[in-house]
Amino acid sequence: MDPYGFPRAGQDDPADPATYYPPYFRSERFQRLGYHVQQLRGGFHWVTSGGYDAAFVVTDDGVVAIDAPPTIGENMLAAIADVTDKPVTHVVYSHWHADHIGAAAVYGPDVEIVAHRITGELLERFPDPLRPPPTTVFDDDLTLVVGGTTLELSYKGENHCPGNIFVYAPAEKVLTVVDIVSPGSVTFMHCDASQNIMGWYQAHEQILAYDFDYFVGGHHMHFGTYDDVRTCVEYFADVLDGATAAVERFSRSDELLTILDGAGWDRVFVGTENWINSMANHATKYVLEKETSTGQLWWERLAGATSQTKYHAYTVLESIRLERPRPGYRLRGENPPVFLT
Template sequence: MCDDHQKPIAASDTPAFFGVDRYGFPEAGEHPLDPPEYYPPYFWSERFQKLGYHVEELRDGFYWVTSGGYDAAFVVTSEGVIAIDAPPTLGENMLAAIEDVTEKKVTHVIYSHWHTDHIGAAVIFGPDVEIIAHDITMELLERFPDPFRPLPTITFADHYSLTVGGVTLELDYKGENHCPGNIFIYAPAQKVLTVIDILSPGSATFMHCDASQNITAWYEAQHQIMEYDFDFLVAGHHMKYGTPELVKEGIEYFGDVLEGAQLAIDKYSPSDRLIDILLKPGLDRFWVGTENWINSMANYATKHVLEKKTSNGKLWSERLAGVTTQTKYHAYTVLESIRLERPRPNYRKRGENPPPFHA
């Protein structure tokens, strides 16, 4: 537990409903229930509770598979099945889902990116499949070998068009976003787009912008999704597939996170304010002052997002699941993105004394 010196100095900027129990853990009752529309009917079904997966045809042989936390996809063609990803949380249930709808074998596997939480069960498809991935995904899997993530057999740099049994998938790399090598996978005939770990339809995504590496590019990828003509989005997480409206909702939410983070930096980083925050705990407690500064900004940005009326007049907690638990993590990550990835408005001039610490 933190001592008094380590508490954020801007406690008044913390949303009022962030209650904790005597151990410091959040009180569930202090958080609003998830919006009821977050949980689709399949989630409450006896079949899902028993089997642990749900499979649904989106359009013309393109299927979405979910464990209720992770999702993947596959396409049935006249010559076999194309699988997209193999999350360990689905594991062999991915095979069960395919067998639910076809007797055809998996002939091709596409890796969206190299992270094990999305392709860590790819070994289930056996040794005779073609595996398509980006060049960087190959490089990373060669560097960090994993017997459960077989190496790709086909790689590409910018674009690859895969046609199997009359079904075409267009694979594109638009640069690093969530991670290097994360690709866009588009089925033009079915109007289904697969882009993993950029948005989570109906929710706020996992903390720290879904553990993404290039946050500026991650924001860019959200808008790149909207450049496609799609009706369905396979996004990698959570309870449902995406639609254009759900994507726009996620873009609006993270726009508010970015707005709040910038306002927090503007409020707490001017030299006089920054000096006061950093030095308040004492000259011999610099890192305590630093934590106070970061916490103050994160609290301020979180409060901005959670108390703001959104475009339809509701709070974000009434529209998206997980915002009261995840927003502060997003706020911190976006704050760091602003400080590290985006242009600074000024820099210290020669001969200037204050501030003693450069934000």
């Protein structure tokens, strides 16, 4: 093990909840082909590689695909062919990140690609032949009607990244919002590598404002229900509570000086790491030891809790320090009152 890197995760972490791994995941077909497709309602279908998810809707006039993760790749076409022989006529990009649309070229050059204006601008600025730029863009809301099927596209502001949209199928009551909530798990580290954490938290409540029966989140082998989303929202509310308490305790100017003193003033960055780690560890302990609304601990309810919470804690506490309002600032003069750094 490189002494300068992260330690290897150990076998002492508890197993994920048994309910996390669906039957298809260990099936011979999935292990052989690498994808699973499932009808949610009507023409709306969910596709997964086990780590990344996408979706498509079969309409009277063709297929509308939502995203194209490289880990699914051409299996997206195979999944569609399992269901229909109709061609893909439209593609909706959730956002510009390559891990979700980096195989969009498989749909061919003749499809209409719909995305938020910011997604289009980013793909023009950073061109990628496997992520063709959109042919149709919008700013706030767009109702896409194809072959009698309606998709309501909405942009509610930056969250995971600029341009990340909500895709709602009202007749089927399916909501797709990528990289915000991963049903059944605490999602990938650092709030799914999100950029605007206040916006990301706001998106949790925006999701719950929809009337949906099925939720597609883009990750981790599960679609979800409304209750699944509420469980994830509860978890991240606890992360925010723990991180807030950690910042209030360890980011006091007097506490920070004590931590920096402990490392020595010729090793300021070591002291800084100790300061950040003190906050992350405090928040992580709070979350993992807290009894949840069901009487269980989080690792008993959501996969990944023991390994990912420390990364979420770090990201959220930095969001508190960088994005959220502060109670004050340093006052002038010698020995000023304690303030949050």
